[in-house]
Amino acid sequence: MPVEIDIEHVAKLARLDLSDEETERLRTQLAQILEHAARVGEVAAADVAPTASPIPRANVYRDDVAEPCLPVDEALRNAPERDGDRFRVPRIAETGG
Amino acid sequence: MSDALCDLSGAELSAKLATGETSASDVLASSRARIDAVEDRVGAFLTRTDQLASERAEELDAYLSSGAPQSPVAGIPIALKDVLTTNGVRTTCGSKILETYVPPYDATAWARLAGAGAVLVGKTNCDEFAMGSSNENSAYAPVHNPWDLDRVPGGSSGGSAAAVAAGEAVWALGTDTGGSVRQPASLCGVVGLKPTYGRISRYGLIAFASSLDTVGTFTRTVRDAASMLQVLAGHDPRDATSLDVPVAVYTEGLGRGVRGLRVGVVTEAFGEGVEPGVAASVRAAIDRLAALGAEVGKVDLPHAAYALSAYYLIAPSECSSNLARYDGVRYGYRAPGEHADSIAMMFATRGQGFGPEVKRRIMLGTYALSAGYYEAYYGQAQKVRTLVIRDYEAAFERFDVLVSPTSPTTAFRIGEKADDPMAMYLNDIFTIPANLAGVPAISVPCGLDDGGLPVGIQLTTPALDEATLFRAAHALEADLALDLRPPLLEKAG
Numbered sequence: 001m002p003v004e005i006d007i008e009h010v011a012k013l014a015r016l017d018l019s020d021e022e023t024e025r026l027r028t029q030l031a032q033i034l035e036h037a038a039r040v041g042e043v044a045a046a047d048v049a050p051t052a053s054p055i056p057r058a059n060v061y062r063d064d065v066a067e068p069c070l071p072v073d074e075a076l077r078n079a080p081e082r083d084g085d086r087f088r089v090p091r092i093a094e095t096g097g
Numbered sequence: 098m099s100d101a102l103c104d105l106s107g108a109e110l111s112a113k114l115a116t117g118e119t120s121a122s123d124v125l126a127s128s129r130a131r132i133d134a135v136e137d138r139v140g141a142f143l144t145r146t147d148q149l150a151s152e153r154a155e156e157l158d159a160y161l162s163s164g165a166p167q168s169p170v171a172g173i174p175i176a177l178k179d180v181l182t183t184n185g186v187r188t189t190c191g192s193k194i195l196e197t198y199v200p201p202y203d204a205t206a207w208a209r210l211a212g213a214g215a216v217l218v219g220k221t222n223c224d225e226f227a228m229g230s231s232n233e234n235s236a237y238a239p240v241h242n243p244w245d246l247d248r249v250p251g252g253s254s255g256g257s258a259a260a261v262a263a264g265e266a267v268w269a270l271g272t273d274t275g276g277s278v279r280q281p282a283s284l285c286g287v288v289g290l291k292p293t294y295g296r297i298s299r300y301g302l303i304a305f306a307s308s309l310d311t312v313g314t315f316t317r318t319v320r321d322a323a324s325m326l327q328v329l330a331g332h333d334p335r336d337a338t339s340l341d342v343p344v345a346v347y348t349e350g351l352g353r354g355v356r357g358l359r360v361g362v363v364t365e366a367f368g369e370g371v372e373p374g375v376a377a378s379v380r381a382a383i384d385r386l387a388a389l390g391a392e393v394g395k396v397d398l399p400h401a402a403y404a405l406s407a408y409y410l411i412a413p414s415e416c417s418s419n420l421a422r423y424d425g426v427r428y429g430y431r432a433p434g435e436h437a438d439s440i441a442m443m444f445a446t447r448g449q450g451f452g453p454e455v456k457r458r459i460m461l462g463t464y465a466l467s468a469g470y471y472e473a474y475y476g477q478a479q480k481v482r483t484l485v486i487r488d489y490e491a492a493f494e495r496f497d498v499l500v501s502p503t504s505p506t507t508a509f510r511i512g513e514k515a516d517d518p519m520a521m522y523l524n525d526i527f528t529i530p531a532n533l534a535g536v537p538a539i540s541v542p543c544g545l546d547d548g549g550l551p552v553g554i555q556l557t558t559p560a561l562d563e564a565t566l567f568r569a570a571h572a573l574e575a576d577l578a579l580d581l582r583p584p585l586l587e588k589a590g
Contacts, residue, residue: 005464014417014463015424015440016456017448026460029518033461036519039406040477043484050479051486053308053338054535055295055560060337074201078428087426090436 003034102127103174103264104586107321110267111169114161121157121172124267125150125216128174131264132218135585140240141260143179144187145219150174153216160214169324171214176266178257179220180227181207181312182301190303191223191235191253194423194430194450204301205333206270206312213328218266221256225452226420227272227305229253230280230524233515234454241511242285243583244550248508251281251524254315258285261315262583268325269315274306275408276504276528278313279540283503283553286542286581288570290314290322291528293560294535295340297326298333306415307338309408309532317581319541319571323347326563345564355572356390358565361496364395365402366527371505374546379502382543382554385576386500386569396492396499400484404530407485409522410465410478411533417462420455423447457518486534489559498569499557501527503540507550527555537563541570542581551581 007027011018018026072085081088102110102124113119129147136142157172177183180190182200189195203211211217224234232240232255240255242248243263250259254271258281261269271278273291282289290313297312304310314325327348332341362383367376387393425431425446432445451459465474492499504524514520531538537560540553554573558566 007460010460010464010467013467014459015421015443015447016451016459017444018456022453022456026457029457030461030464032519033409033457033522034464034474037406037409037465037474037478040403040410040481041473043400043403043477043481045477045480045484048480048483050476051482051533052479053294054482054486054533055293055338055340057295057338057340062334070201075427077201078198080425080429080431089426089439090442092439 003031003038005030101131101264103131103267105267106318107169107173107267107316107324108318110173111167111171114172115167117162121154121161121216124172125154125174125218128218128264128266135243135263136265138241138246138585139243139259139263139265140238141176141221141256141263141265142219143189143191143222143237143256146186146217149186150216150218157214157216168213168328170210170328173215173267174218175210175215176219176221176257176260176269177207177217178223178254178269178271180223180272180303181270182303183207183217183220186220188220188303190227191225191237192451192455193236196430198429202301205298205335206329207301209328221254221260221269223256224253225455226303227253227274227277228416228454228458230276230521231514232256233511234452236452239511242508243585244286245508246585247510249284249511251284251504251508253277255281257315258282258287258289261285261287261317263585268321271313271315272302273311273313273532274309275412275532276525278315279528279538279553279555280504280524282315282540284508284551286551286583288316288319288322288542289540290326291531291538292326292330292563293340293537295338296561296563297329298336298339300333300335304419306412307419308415309412311532319567319574320348320351322539323351323567342561347564347567350564350568351571353568354389355386355569358391358498358569359496360386360391360393360569361396361492361499362393363401363499363501364397366501370523371502372507372546375502375505375507375552378544378546378552379554382573382577383500386573389572389576394496396496398488398492398530400481400488401530403481404485404533405522405526407478407481407533408529409461410474411482413458413462414465414475415462417459417466420459423450482533485530489534489536493559497558497565501555503527503553503555507546507548507552531557536560537566539566539570541574542579543573543577544579
């Protein structure tokens with residue numbers, strides 16, 4: 001069964017700008033890949049527990065002790081744009097008024 | 098050129114270093130001469146670390162001449178796949194989005210090798226964010242297989258495999274999420290190890306699919322793989338999935354042979370799509386194991402047929418989540434120009450910064466996790482994963498080691514599968530199940546096909562039983578006694 005995918009919607013969820021050409025190519029390719037991947041549905045597994053990690057380890061704790069962390073200058077060294085001790089970005093909210 | 102130090106194994110080099118017959122600087126000079134001779138044709142490296150390596154080798158020589166005890170890793174020229182962070186050395190993941198990224202910390206795997214005296218010669222090319230099976234998804238350049246420069250080295254750790262095959266490095270680290278160490282090892286005629294999930298820390302392995310990602314090794318001998326794992330294995334509080342269980346002595350049982358070892362041949366792995374030359378070579382190797390005294394039988398992994406489907410839901414799902422961090426805010430590429438707001442900046446940054454395969458997988462994962470599809474795709478894939486694990490549990494009740502081809506084909510031509518994602522994904526059909534189950538597996542060269550291209554056999558053991566993996570692989574390697582030198586090196590004279 002061919003899969004119909006709303007590529008524009010998925011790209012929006014993934015925050016990816018796609019060209020028209022990329023959108024059309026992905027529409028075809030994702031349908032092909034998902035047709036193969038959908039074979040997982042052929043396996044009767046209603047009573048099987050899912051596996052999220054191959055070697056299950058739950059609630060791995062460490063002692064609540066403060067440790068040295070990255071100095072501010074180091075943390076900012078790779079920043080595309082910096083403003084003092086902060087990352088600078090384009091506006092993130094409506095300016096209002 | 099056949100007498101070059103860089104063509105020796107790590108064990109041989111270590112012995113020469115211990116007696117003072119050679120120095121770390123000489124070994125490095127040999128590796129560097131090889132890089133200078135072949136790198137313009139192979140293209141294994143994205144970044145060379147010549148200066149750092151020279152300083153390191155000099156320090157080591159001062160230390161070694163003091164007679165101090167020496168790790169088997171000391172003085173060995175090592176290449177690192179460019180998805181492992183190196184403090185102060187650019188780490189790109191083969192992506193434009195991290196072209197200028199200089200990490201402020203070392204990956205634990207590298208820190209352990211460095212602490213034992215390894216010499217870093219460079220960071221190797223790979224498929225972008227380790228997504229691919231041919232190295233053609235690198236944002237920078239393809240890597241050429243030293244056995245035939247028109248062919249791919251495999252992937253995603255193609256640069257690491259090619260570097261070791263060509264003698265540019267003696268050892269290398271790669272990462273294996275669905276076969277990305279074992280498949281290129283097979284295609285380049287070297288030994289590729291993917292240990293148990295959690296055996297080597299993932300701290301500093303830039304994440305693709307966290308429940309599958311495993312640091313692995315490239316060497317030219319099984320003994321070297323065991324020596325390397327010895328240094329790499331162990332608990333790391335910085336990785337919550339790293340296993341806090343004792344580390345075996347991996348070289349101890351190497352000479353014990355395979356007499357009495359129960360070897361299961363995975364029947365599904367000799368079906369449609371396996372090249373005759375691959376099947377013939379692997380079958381001949383299995384016959385040798387039987388001749389050496391192994392008890393060889395057949396085994397079924399009934400859900401292995403669904404493993405590829407499950408993988409192409411689980412890995413992209415985890416990828417879409419992990420790669421959300423590339424947003425042009427804290428590090429990496431930011432799309433130039435004025436943006437209406439930060440969200441618009443993120444759309445543009447990600448659209449420009451990621452290549453086609455990464456976009457394809459982010460889209461696939463985002464879709465598989467989206468409302469209304471989660472249960473049918475991701476949820477069901479996780480259940481299939483459980484069934485794959487049960488298949489292995491049943492198989493290991495009857496067998497100590499499972500064997501199959503590593504890859505259905507030998508190295509294919511650059512461009513041959515580049516436009517067909519499904520054909521490319523099928524390269525990993527025999528390697529993916531071990532990632533889903535977290536069990537260790539190794540690819541060992543077992544011959545050449547009619548075209549003179551290397552074939553690899555894959556051995557798999559239960560979780561944490563790397564010792565048996567090395568024991569069986571070593572016995573086979575010793576018996577086959579292959580002389581694997583890529584033709585490139587003969588011509589390089």
